[in-house]
Amino acid sequence: MKTLAVVCIGACILGGSFLHAQESEKLLQRLQPFAQPAKEYAGDMGKYKSMLEGVKTKEDWGKRRQEIRKSWNDALGHWPAILQQPKIEYLEKEMREKVAQHHIRIEVAPGKKTEDAYLLIPEGKGPFPAVVVVFYESLSGIGRKGEMRDFAWQLAKRGFVTLSLGSDPNSYYPSRDDVKLQPLTYHGYVAANGYQVLASLPQVDARLIGLTGHSYGGKWALFGSCLYDKFAATAWSDPGIVFDEKRSNVNYWEPWYLGYEKGISRKPGVIKADNPRTGPYKTLVETGHDLHELHALLAPRPVLVSGGAEDGPSRWQALNHLIAVNKFLGYEGRVFMSNRPGHSPTVESNEVLYDFFAYWLKHKKVLDK
Secondary structure, three states, X not given: OEOOOOOOOOOOOOOOOOOOHHHHHHXXXXXXXXXXXXXXXXXXXXXXXXXXXXXXXXXXXXHHHHHHHHHHHHHHOOOXXXXXXXXXXEEEEEEEOOEEEEEEEEEEEOOEEEEEEEEEEEOOOOOEEEEEEEOOOHHHHOOOOOOOOOHHHHHHXXXXXXXXXXXXXXXXXXXXXXXXXXXXXXXXXXXXXXXXHHHOOOOEEEEEEEEEEEOHHHHHHHHHHHHOOOOOEEEEEOOOOOOOOOOOOOOOOOOOOOOOEOOEOOOOOOOEOOEOOOHHHHHHHHOOOOOHHHHHOOOOOOEEEEEOOOOOHHHHHHHHHHHHHHHHHOEOXXXXXXXXXXXXXXXXXXXXXXXXXXXXXXXXXXXXX
């Protein structure tokens, strides 16, 4: 089995060079506690159906993986072709410490551009690893709005090129009158094109690009990373990693996520008899699907669930299915979860997130696996 070997990060680390073995050992000690299910959930597969039933060989898994992807794309809409060279326009530049921050306009989908984007490039010799950071708006990611959601800024200070992306106010693609993609899978498509933006830059190592986001951005990162294989690693901050109709913030049923159905509206809020499921979400739930199926598409790529109020330790029941797929493929130590009481990120939970990306995107041995 391929086991976990991780590297150290510190707030002082800058530059694109790979980290050293001594730093690796230190970070191993820091991350190991988050690579193990809570004792009460070890081996507990919960209510979720196995992704490996009938799978005997890696060829069988390849077919199963295609089936999973097709079933979700059939339900939510198939993406347009990925933009191979998205257009980038540089609008403003600001030097912040040893990081060049560019306000940019980028192409995110055919016929669609956004100025709600910032590109951060650290000083030093590249190519650097990189991370796409997604949220309601891009200012949070660069530390200019809110608190503890400045993932793009903090990672840039740690030697990553980062792209902070805000949400498209009209996420009904190509238009609200002619919706081809459910909004959340459209977000995944935008994230994939964000990968393409970073991969086109000479300062970036295209093999080492991650994706992360908090809450709404966590849902966005989940769909983007699961549906686009080129992301090398991903971290989801408390999005609700499975369908859970008891949690009002795990609201995949809303029309701005997976519940859009033309001509039908529902009041925001939890599912009730007088406020039922709609759209593809309704079909997915009533035919027995859940998000652990998408998780399986990650294998064997690494994931961190930065869990809070919506993703407590019981989510290991779903993650154990991803662990099982990884183990079947010959990998261990690629699923992590930290937990905090509240929904908002904390200093401690964010440090785990930065450590996670340091290992998977700044460690030379990763490229040898």
